[in-house]
Amino acid sequence: MTITRHMLTLPGSGRRVHYRVCGSGPALLMVHQSPRSGAEYEALMREWGAHFTCIAPDTPGFGQSDPLPGEPDIADFADGLSQFVDALGIAPVAAYGFHSGGIILVTLLKRHPQMLRCLAVGGYAIWTPEEMALFGTSYLPEWHPAPYGEHLTWLWNRMLEQSWFFPWFDTREEARLSVAHADLPRVQQAVMEMLDSGNAYRAGYGAVLRAPRDIPAPGSQTPPVLITAYDGDPLQEHIDRLGEMPAGWEARKVATPEDHRAQSLAFLLEHASGPDCPRLPEDADEGWLDMDGALLHWRGTPGADRLVLHAPAAEMAPPQEAALAIDVPGHGLSDPCPDPEAAIHAAAERLGAGRIDWPEAPMGDPERLYPDMTPDRFGTHLLRAWGAARAEAIFEPWYEANAGHARPLDPALLEPAAIAPRARARLRAGDMAARYHHILCNRKDDLS
Structure with missing residues (x-):
């Protein structure tokens, strides 16, 4: 199934957004994790494109999308996503996000609930104060090119080992992950995405890490939401931290990544009925x-x-x-x-x-x-x-x-x-x- 790529300059702000499209049917907005790009969803877009018009933008400052000005917080990223959805003319839209993509989308749901028809999330982080302090000091180091390329040695090993330990810099036995790999194409893709972002990765990733971890109050009226996390995902234990959720929200632990994707798709198919995606605008x-x-x-x-x-x-x-x-x-x-x-x-x-x-x-x-x-x-x-x-x-x-x-x-x-x-x-x-x-x-x- 063919994936196409497009640039769109948002009215008013002049900020450019790069996005991928695949499939047909109702629109499905897919928001990637940090510090990645919409490219991480290409395989999933080809699979889910049988049911939806999958739309995967690069979030601001990642991939080929312009960054947000100043020092943006998570609300700025959610509002930026809202502007993109408005410009495409696809609201209300079904959405899917993994890890930090889910954080952005939950923030969008809280600030602009009319934008979403339903939301499926892979892993939702609820950090403790101790974890927040740890991430604040070590997780997002400054990253700049060095004269002889020594920054690239750090980058390769940081991306290689992020599936070995969580957080990536914690090399204790207690921090080891069961999903460790040395899949060179996956590591290379993540490295190239970091090369695109440069030190700007700290703005987008930092906004997600600093985001308030409150979900809507139990009595809130929101679109339906499903949160799942599989064995080996470091955020699976966070399912137990969610507490009481609004009606229409559900959180589950599942066994495998395949289970997570299958249950997310079933949920989206149940709740995402709507008109076929209109013709999408792009720059000339x-x-x-x-x-x-x-x-x-x-x-x-x-x-x-x-x-x-x-x-x-x-x-x-x-x-x-x-x-x-x-x-x-x-x-x-x-x-x-x-x-x-x-x-x-x-x-x-x-x-x-x-x-x-x-x-x-x-x-x-x-x-x-x-x-x-x-x-x-x-x-x-x-x-x-x-x-x-x-x-x-x-x-x-x-x-x-x-x-x-x-x-x-x-x-x-x-x-x-x-x-x-x-x-x-x-x-x-x-x-x-x-x-x-x-x-x-x-x-x-x-x-x-």
Whole structure:
């Protein structure tokens, strides 16, 4: 089942929200946990899309969504979600959230009950004062790029071990989790999402951790709510902390993640009847083209004369006026595809560009310019990306570290904040960078 991606600028605030859509039928709003993005729901969206039009936004400051201004609290995140639902025109809407996604949605229910038709939650935290104090001092450290990439060593191990201990920094036997894993694709996805958020992760995650843990009073009139938590979920014991709940609320302990998802779906199907989801709005100057199941990210003015391409192992720069730009296949926010050159030409045609501005192929041997970015157990691929991104500001080609290949130094290019997006671009591109380099060296038609 196809997932599409969209950008929407909210009226009034001008804040941009990135969201995914899958399926058909009544709308289902799916809010991810922190510090993740809507991408964590892709498998679930393909499953539940048989029943619902699943809509998974990136919450503010995560994924590709703009952050909220200042120092937002949980009410600001709930109000921001309310603005998004309003802009889509889907209220009242059924909703699902896991962990911190559930905290945001319960806050939305308390502040804007008319927004929700029903709500299913996976794990709802009720922290003790002692737990709150512990999280406040250790759970959300400052996280900034360091000159030699040492921050990436911390990031990889923090994401790897968060399924081993809870909280992730508590390495006592009592804190061990039964759901421990070393699933490299899952760890890599979480790492890439943190690279997108940067230190801004502390705002969204912090708002959730500091949120009041009061649910509506027993006599409150609210939409129906189901909270479930499975064996091994550190929040399962919090089911016992919920106390008396309003009519229409239920909390259950279940055995497995599959049980949690099945019971959540059954609850949503029971309570989420409503009209089919309307056509959803999106921005006219940014989007994704569906290339036979592979999504290609573009920005600019459709019908503009020029389609500007970036270099291999890089990402698009904001297009100039009256121009278009894309992340070439397998780079940036574009999916890989079997025939990248054909996809580029097809994108130019579909966007109405008169010509393609191809970059020059970088100097050097493609076998050495683009080292292997396949994730490994110890996260060394992250340091390979950082090392290449740093060295390319000093030598050309970057792997020739000698006086004969020195390039004029621009101190700005050696700032960690400048190296970080270049390293991320290499990680995203992987082996597609060498394929694109080959296209640049061998193409015969530039559509000029």
